[in-house]
Amino acid sequence: METILETKNLRVEYRPQGRGQPKKLAVRDLNLKVEAGEVFGFLGPNGAGKTTTMNVLLGFVNATSGAAYLFGVDVRQPIARQRIGYLPELTYYYKFLTAEELLRFYARIFGMSRAQADERIEELLKLVELDSARKRPIKTYSKGMQQRVGLAQALINDPDLLILDEPTSGLDPLGRMKVREIIQRLKNEGKTVFFSSHELGEVETVCDRVAIIHQGELKVEGRVDDLVETHQGNLEKIFLSIVGYEGRSAVAAASVTS
Amino acid sequence: MTTILAIAGLVIKELYRRKDFYVLLVMTVVITAVSWLMNFFGENNIVRLLKSICLMLIWISALVIAVVTTARQIPAERESRTIFPLLAKPVTRRQVLMGKFLGCWLACGIALVVFYLFFGIVTATREHLAVTELIKGFWLQWVMLAIVIGLALLGSIVFAAPSSNSTICFVVVGGILFLGGHLGQVAMHLTEPGRTIVYAVYFLIPHLEWYNQREALVNDRALAAWSYCALATAYAAVYVAALLQATWLVFRRKTLNV
Ligand SMILES: Nc1ncnc2c1ncn2[C@@H]1O[C@H](COP(=O)(O)OP(=O)(O)O)[C@@H](O)[C@H]1O
Numbered sequence: 001m002e003t004i005l006e007t008k009n010l011r012v013e014y015r016p017q018g019r020g021q022p023k024k025l026a027v028r029d030l031n032l033k034v035e036a037g038e039v040f041g042f043l044g045p046n047g048a049g050k051t052t053t054m055n056v057l058l059g060f061v062n063a064t065s066g067a068a069y070l071f072g073v074d075v076r077q078p079i080a081r082q083r084i085g086y087l088p089e090l091t092y093y094y095k096f097l098t099a100e101e102l103l104r105f106y107a108r109i110f111g112m113s114r115a116q117a118d119e120r121i122e123e124l125l126k127l128v129e130l131d132s133a134r135k136r137p138i139k140t141y142s143k144g145m146q147q148r149v150g151l152a153q154a155l156i157n158d159p160d161l162l163i164l165d166e167p168t169s170g171l172d173p174l175g176r177m178k179v180r181e182i183i184q185r186l187k188n189e190g191k192t193v194f195f196s197s198h199e200l201g202e203v204e205t206v207c208d209r210v211a212i213i214h215q216g217e218l219k220v221e222g223r224v225d226d227l228v229e230t231h232q233g234n235l236e237k238i239f240l241s242i243v244g245y246e247g248r249s250a251v252a253a254a255s256v257t258s
Numbered sequence: 259m260t261t262i263l264a265i266a267g268l269v270i271k272e273l274y275r276r277k278d279f280y281v282l283l284v285m286t287v288v289i290t291a292v293s294w295l296m297n298f299f300g301e302n303n304i305v306r307l308l309k310s311i312c313l314m315l316i317w318i319s320a321l322v323i324a325v326v327t328t329a330r331q332i333p334a335e336r337e338s339r340t341i342f343p344l345l346a347k348p349v350t351r352r353q354v355l356m357g358k359f360l361g362c363w364l365a366c367g368i369a370l371v372v373f374y375l376f377f378g379i380v381t382a383t384r385e386h387l388a389v390t391e392l393i394k395g396f397w398l399q400w401v402m403l404a405i406v407i408g409l410a411l412l413g414s415i416v417f418a419a420p421s422s423n424s425t426i427c428f429v430v431v432g433g434i435l436f437l438g439g440h441l442g443q444v445a446m447h448l449t450e451p452g453r454t455i456v457y458a459v460y461f462l463i464p465h466l467e468w469y470n471q472r473e474a475l476v477n478d479r480a481l482a483a484w485s486y487c488a489l490a491t492a493y494a495a496v497y498v499a500a501l502l503q504a505t506w507l508v509f510r511r512k513t514l515n516v
């Protein structure tokens with residue numbers, strides 16, 4: 001099987017924010033491997049280091065030590081990003097453009113021809129249901145619409161690997177379901193999806209494998225079915241025991257995750 | 259190259275969808291028109307006066323557009339986080355800088371063409387219009403703006419806030435325009451080590467005042483020769499290349515998340 005995404009002893013330290021403060025170790029010696037065609041859930045509570053890991057994969061942040069590869073290419077080389085699509089955690093796009101113009105801009109960056117771009121943009125605007133708003137500036141969009149523009153731009157180059165940072169956070173139930181549907185569809189097309197989340201229910205339904213990190217450290221990794229079997233409980237229970245809320249009442253635990 | 263052009267195109271699009279440029283243009287037209295009307299029956303030298311007011315306004319407007327537009331580019335991309343989806347594409351940071359530089363410079367060029375057309379009209383209604391001289395004046399000013407844009411771009415990565423960067427750029431550019439030419443004479447009257455320091459500054463700063471041809475344009479004299487223009491262009495190219503390289507060196511390793 002082809003390894004699509006890999007990190008080797010990845011370590012990320014942030015410089016101290018203020019004087020006298022310690023360095024912040026956001027990711028410690030993380031080893032991950034995602035194979036072709038998998039939907040991989042990257043789980044952890046807020047501040048666990050999920051976004052930081054993705055930022056390294058995308059070249060925004062430099063690893064303190066260790067290495068990361070996409071399609072076997074070191075992430076420090078821009079070419080590693082030719083076949084990926086990325087949806088940031090908080091999405092804002094050029095507000096003065098319309099959805100159509102935004103997608104055309106990104107299509108140009110991928111060197112797509114005019115005709116190719118037209119066809120692809122047509123397809124994507126239908127997929128994310130923004131067809132009717134395509135000529136409006138993005139600054140007039142609602143949050144859910146912006147998230148869908150984000151999804152469309154992530155798919156512009158028909159990527160083989162999608163890196164989605166909390167794609168469903170802040171969306172209403174309908175919006176979430178649509179995002180799940182799209183992920184499912186991509187999986188059926190044989191794409192690899194690497195996405196972070198702390199919504200465990202949805203992860204259980206769409207993921208083949210998951211990794212749970214806490215305070216920058218990998219705690220558990222494996223197939224969802226296997227994990228549920230060996231730990232004798234659903235993903236939520238496993239997650240909670242890892243982050244240290246074992247034994248508390250379900251109500252208290254639920255309020256912690258939300 | 260397509261990538262650089264796509265990014266440059268975005269800068270231009272943003273500029274004409276914002277209103278600042280029109281404000282400056284309208285202001286120049288109105289002030290020139292008012293001064294024309296007020297002196298309608300008076301002075302014999304009205305043409306000189308009109309032309310010098312108009313050119314002064316053009317110089318100020320062009321500098322404002324160049325500095326303010328450039329200083330905003332990278333900080334706005336980081337603030338609105340649009341830099342993330344952009345860099346997640348196979349785009350290098352050098353290409354982002356080149357695209358921004360080119361976009362700002364072309365945008366300034368377009369604005370300058372409009373301003374100079376107006377200046378040409380003002381001139382043509384009163385006296386004969388030397389078109390080639392006008393083109394020379396335009397070219398030299400545009401080339402000078404390339405250096406200013408290079409400075410502002412470097413500043414936008416070194417300094418945190420766009421406003422402080424703009425202020426510093428205006429002070430530096432204004433300082434060079436008014437004092438740069440006199441530093442050599444100043445140095446001669448100084449004792450060591452002041453002398454060496456001022457001489458060093460004199461040789462290091464880009465001499466923007468060499469591009470100022472306002473006097474000749476106003477008095478309908480011949481401007482500098484074409485060979486001078488060519489040399490001045492080469493001189494500017496060296497500074498621009500050095501500034502872009504320095505900008506890239508700072509930007510290259512910068513951690514981008516906020
Ligand atoms: N630029 C930064 N400087 C310092 N610390 C940071 C920075 N970005 C993130 N962190 C810290 O690193 C840790 C991991 O953050 P992050 O990767 O955003 O977590 P997650 O995405 O899993 O919620 C957090 O404790 C966060 O406060």
Ligand SMILES: [Mg+2]
Nearest residue numbers: 050051052089
């Ligand atoms: Mg995060």
